[in-house]
Amino acid sequence: MLDRIKNWFEIRIGLKDLIRAQLTEYRVPKDINIFYTLGFVAMAAFMMQAATGFFLLVYYVPHSEQAFKSVQAIMTTVPYGWLFRMLHAVGSNLMVAVVFLHLASVFFMGSYKKPREMTWLAGCLMLLLVLTFCLSGYLLPWSQLSYWATTIVTTIPTAFPYFGDYAAYIMRGGEHVSGVTLNRFFAIHVALLPFLFISILGFHLFLVRRIGISSPPFGEKNEREWTEYRHEAHSDGIPFYPHFVFREMFMVMIFFAIMFFIISFMPTLFLPEDANTPADPFRTPARIKPEWYFLAPYQMLRLIPNKLLGVVMQIIIVALFILWPFFDTKKERNILKRRLLLGVFFISIAMWVILAVWGRYS
Amino acid sequence: MKRRGFLKLLLAVFGTTAIAFLTYPLARFLAPPAEKAKGKQISIKRSEILAGEAKSIALNNTPVIIINRQDKGFIALSKVCTHLGCIVEYDKGKKRLLCPCHAGTFDLEGNVISGPPPRPLPKMPLKVEGENIVIG
């Protein structure tokens, strides 16, 4: 029976050839390591976010007077609503963590270098989109946390002279965060960002396949000059299917195991009390903090005495980061042979962690 | 090969369980909610509440007050104070509702006049049908 189905497709699209080219004869470097699975895990996480997001959309009401109640209804009245809400809320945080790890490992292995600069650019754009997803999605439950965290973030553009206030005005749809803000963030979160993200993801995946997966840079390597296009085929590598597919699936299962661990034993990890209190525009909670992935930039802004300088510096750092393949054009991909870069890598991570922890506890 | 076969079987079992445990909730989640018993409606006679007077009833376990306002007709408000939940009392003379716990004061629209309550009293759906007032 299965053979007959396969044959039906074979006649029409050459299924056998497709499987051969994309799965069994597609080879990955034999020294490929587990970090190479993180991109796939991030994509799986995104698909789960999209699915759970859609399900939540069936019951969520994006109006300031009903948003909080609708989320509570999902958590208490709708059968298994809690499951999809928790998957979406915990999932968003886990996805950001996976994306960060993916980024760090690509950086560490120098895979952003020629010829893969565009892949890195697309990836960084996706990171920004993911963070925008998080920002816009955060407002939707219309809790105290949602409202005040959004107020803080939409105040940041006001640091700029001349157009800063106008930019904040456009973001919020008014002088303050209100139902108007909720509507625009909802539209962005549900319609604009998924479209943008999937487009760039498609481009990113195309590049990965077209150029070919990079090899880990460690060990004896003899990298040829890139003067004309060639596809890195890894003819002495291991078959993508089943070996690497197994590893990718394994990591996805670990991702879900961690997800369900948090949902079972730490359900309030990403939902503190303020996330469970309806938004009150007249009462700022005592200690609002942004989510963990925004703590480092938040603390940095708090430390720099001049608001404009702080925002400008952040923009410069982000630009540096996105354009990094154009700054670091040395051929050597093995970071262990480049002590300075290795130092910069670890110090940057350390600074990020220190700022984040500082931001959390001060 | 025997081990491979066993492992494939094991994975099939686990995989099916996982899918079942995610699909069943999804099916329940997406199924239209059971027709919620719309909560009982309560009907009382217009003549029971004279102008300026009020009557307290329990609507689906919530204390509700129906006021016959002299200028604006009937209104049904929840008696649960939006501050901490105490039950407000009707002050006919001062045309307001007063919460005995921390003196939260509401007007006869339910809006907060003074005191700690953060939000107005919720209004209950009320319809006048001939001789009767139907709440709920």
Next chain:
Amino acid sequence: MSRIKLFSIFLLLIAVVFVLAEARAVEQADKSTCLECHASEMMKLEFRNIPGDWKTSWHYENRVLCHDCHGGDPKDAAAAMSPQRGFVGAPKYKDVPEFCGKCHVGILKSYLESGHGKALKSNGTGPNCVTCHGSHKIQKANIDIINEGLCGKCHSYERASIMKKALFLTEKKITETEKDIKKLKAGGVFTEEEEKNLFSAHAEFRTLFHSVDVSLVKERTDEFAKKLSLLGNKIQNMLNELGFRKNFSAFLMLIFLGIGVGIFLLSKTYKS
């Protein structure tokens, strides 16, 4: 100089900026001229403790400020104690119930009808609010305010202890329900309705106490017990639901772990 070196210097400069900059902790201080004077060296000793006492009180926790009870304008030093701005000063002994009753309306009513209230109004003796609750160090009311030291000051403790016994079971149930609600909150549930329900019952019960009429309390204890047990059942159901969710998710976690292990083992059988 290589671009990496340039970048490292840039990073170093950022670090220097941080080290030199001071963290600006923004204090959400309520500007209060009342506190500024009353906590200062100039103030006479018996008043100087008041701000400190107030800061340990339940009123402070609920953001009840000086002018909320005493009137006056806290933002303007000149008008801080001006009668035109509603300043009433410290109430005299006999006027304390009305002073507190500005907000605690229901309790005032119950108190005035009680033996305590009648004693105060008729001959100026008898306890007022401050006698049992203090003035600035007011703590969250609890059943142990009824104790021999306090009640025994005016009469034998016996009747107070009968009252305490009458209140005891209901108070205990209320405390347990409060704990359960906290558990629900810790599990991420939105408990506003339940909290309001409990507060309403508790407040009504406390108001009842101020009548110091034991037979009235005993008569209405059943009614409170019923209300509380209904609420308690609702909360228990919610706690059970939380337990179910935990088990459900934990089961799924194990399934995914199992699949992960299975995939790992299966992959080993494919070692070429």
